[in-house]
Amino acid sequence: MKIEKTGRFPALIRSRTVIARDIVCLEIAPATGNAFLPFTAGAHVDVFVGDGLVRQYSISNDPADSSYYRLAIQKEAQSRGGSRAIHERFKAGDIIQIGVPRNNFQLADDDTRLVLVAGGIGITPILSMAYRLAAKGIDFSLHLCARSIERAAFLDEIASSPFGSSLHLHLDDAGPDQRFNPEDAFSSVTPTTAVYVCGPRGFMDFVTSAAQRMAVRPERIHTESFGAAVVHGEDEFEVVAARSGKVLRVRHDKSIAETLEEAGLRPLLSCEQGICGTCLTRVISGEVDHRDTFQTQLEKSSGSRIAICCSRARSRQLVLDI
Numbered sequence: 524m525k526i527e528k529t530g531r532f533p534a535l536i537r538s539r540t541v542i543a544r545d546i547v548c549l550e551i552a553p554a555t556g557n558a559f560l561p562f563t564a565g566a567h568v569d570v571f572v573g574d575g576l577v578r579q580y581s582i583s584n585d586p587a588d589s590s591y592y593r594l595a596i597q598k599e600a601q602s603r604g605g606s607r608a609i610h611e612r613f614k615a616g617d618i619i620q621i622g623v624p625r626n627n628f629q630l631a632d633d634d635t636r637l638v639l640v641a642g643g644i645g646i647t648p649i650l651s652m653a654y655r656l657a658a659k660g661i662d663f664s665l666h667l668c669a670r671s672i673e674r675a676a677f678l679d680e681i682a683s684s685p686f687g688s689s690l691h692l693h694l695d696d697a698g699p700d701q702r703f704n705p706e707d708a709f710s711s712v713t714p715t716t717a718v719y720v721c722g723p724r725g726f727m728d729f730v731t732s733a734a735q736r737m738a739v740r741p742e743r744i745h746t747e748s749f750g751a752a753v754v755h756g757e758d759e760f761e762v763v764a765a766r767s768g769k770v771l772r773v774r775h776d777k778s779i780a781e782t783l784e785e786a787g788l789r790p791l792l793s794c795e796q797g798i799c800g801t802c803l804t805r806v807i808s809g810e811v812d813h814r815d816t817f818q819t820q821l822e823k824s825s826g827s828r829i830a831i832c833c834s835r836a837r838s839r840q841l842v843l844d845i
Contacts, residue, residue: 530622530623531569531571531620531621531622532554532620532621532623533553533554533555533618533619533620534551534552534553534554534559534592534618534619534620534621535551535552535553535554535616535617535618536549536550536551536613536614536615536616536617536618536619537550537551537552537591537615538550538615539613539614539615542595542676542677543673543674543675543676544671544673544674545597545598545610545674546595546596546597546598546644546674546676547595547596547598547609547610547613548593548594548595548596548676549593549594549595549596549609549613550591550592550593551591551592551593551594551619551621552590552591554618558589558590559589559590559591559592560589560623560624561586561589561624562582562586562589562592562624562626563586563624563626563629563630563655564586564629564630564648564651564652564654564655564656565581565626565627565628565629565630565648565651565652565719565747566581566582566586566624566625566626566628566629566648566651567579567580567581567582567624567625567626567627567628567648567798568580568582568592568594568621568622568623568624568625569621569622569793569799570594570605570609570619570620570621570622571619571620571621571622572604572605572608572609573608573612574604574608576604576605576608576793577793577799577801578605578606578609578793578794579793579794579796579798579799580594580595580596580647581594581595581628581647581648581651581721581747582594582624582647582648582651583595583646583647583648583650583651583677584650584651584654585651585654585655585658586651586654586655587654587655587658592621592624594647595644595646595647595676595677596609596610596644597643597644598610625798627747627798627816627817628648628719628721628745628746628747630652630655630656630719631717631743631745633715634661634715634717634743635661635662635713635715636661636662636663636711636712636713636715636716636717637656637661637662637663637664637716637717637718637719638663638664638666638708638709638712638716638717638718638719638734639652639653639663639664639665639666639718639719640666640668640703640708640718640719640720640721640722640730641665641666641667641668641720641721641722642668642669642720642721642722642723642726642727642730643668643669643670643674643722643723643726644676644722645720645721645722645723645726645747646667646675646676646677646721647676647721648721648747649665649667649719649721650677650680650681652719653665653681653684653686653689654684654686656686657684657685657686663686663689664689664691664708665681665686665689665690665691666691666693666703666708667681667690667691667692667693668693668694668695668702668703668722668726669692669693669694669695670694670695670696671694671695671696672694672697675692675694678692691708703730705730705733705734705736705737706737708733709733709734709737709738709739710737712734712737712738712739714740715743716739716743717739717743717744717745718730718731718734718739718743718744718745719745719746720734720744720745720746720747721746721747727746731744731746757775757776757835758775758835759772759773759774759775760772760773760835760836760838760839760840760841761773761839761840761841762779762782762783762836762840762841762842762843763840763841763842763843764783764786764788764843764845765807765842765843765844765845766844766845767788769786769788771783771786773835773836778795778831778832778833779829779831779832779834779835779841779843780792780795780802780831780832783831783845788845790802790804790831790845792832794832795832795833796832796833797814797815797816797817797830797832797833797834798815798816798817799817800815800817800818800830802830802831802832803817803818803828803829803830803831804828804829804831804843804844804845805827805828805843805844806826806827806828806829806841806842806843806844807842807843807844808840808841808842809836809838809840809841809842810826810836810837810838810841811823811826811829811834811835811836811837811841812834812835812836812837813829813830813834814830814833814834814835815830815832815833815834817830818830829841829843831843831845
């Protein structure tokens, strides 16, 4: 069986380990004799959890070894079913379904000095980046921020890695002196310094704003967040659900997907961040304000599909094939 670059295929959970409080680490390998597709640092895969749930998790191991993918999943207090199901049901020896690696958080080719900043479980793509940068001999610092030592994943591995001396650990409960200080982290920036940040959205907003204040060029700040897209203070517009004929007002603090769900419709959703493409819906008429990272610029310019979890309307009304 040839593994295609789209779709899903079986994978074997070869090990399951609790590596930090509420974080389980899965090492998955091909369930057949075929090799996994290579992946690049920062990539993620779809995991088909069951009951229609699909979730995206970053690959955290060294991209030089694609014989397996390693995923670290944090059990979220407000889980919509994905992380809770994985923690409760997934075990070593299980065969699961995954997608092929995709990367919306890729390292640039022209970076000469990097600052990597991870908030909590955001260490997963950042760790893969650190392995790649160390192999290329590129200078970087790695800042891992966590609420407490028991919630900080991969500490032993990082400490024993070739880039262990690059780690700066910041713990919320260890006093103000150990907390992340942007003035220190970005004190030696140059015009070619790049910043890669992954973690909760509020954490990323804090770090990226600080980086810009410290003269990091905006185009060299790269982010990937965990959590559904947040909308607030937006213009309202109308959505017509063509199949049912329902005309709905999308409020300033609601996404199109949320509005459809509140009206009793059941759109297909997964990441709710605009990265997976699950919720792409055909646009019959209207102009889209694209905010997803799944579609190419050419696809966005056609205006034929919209990611209803995060994108909005430039026109007064959108008519959707839903």
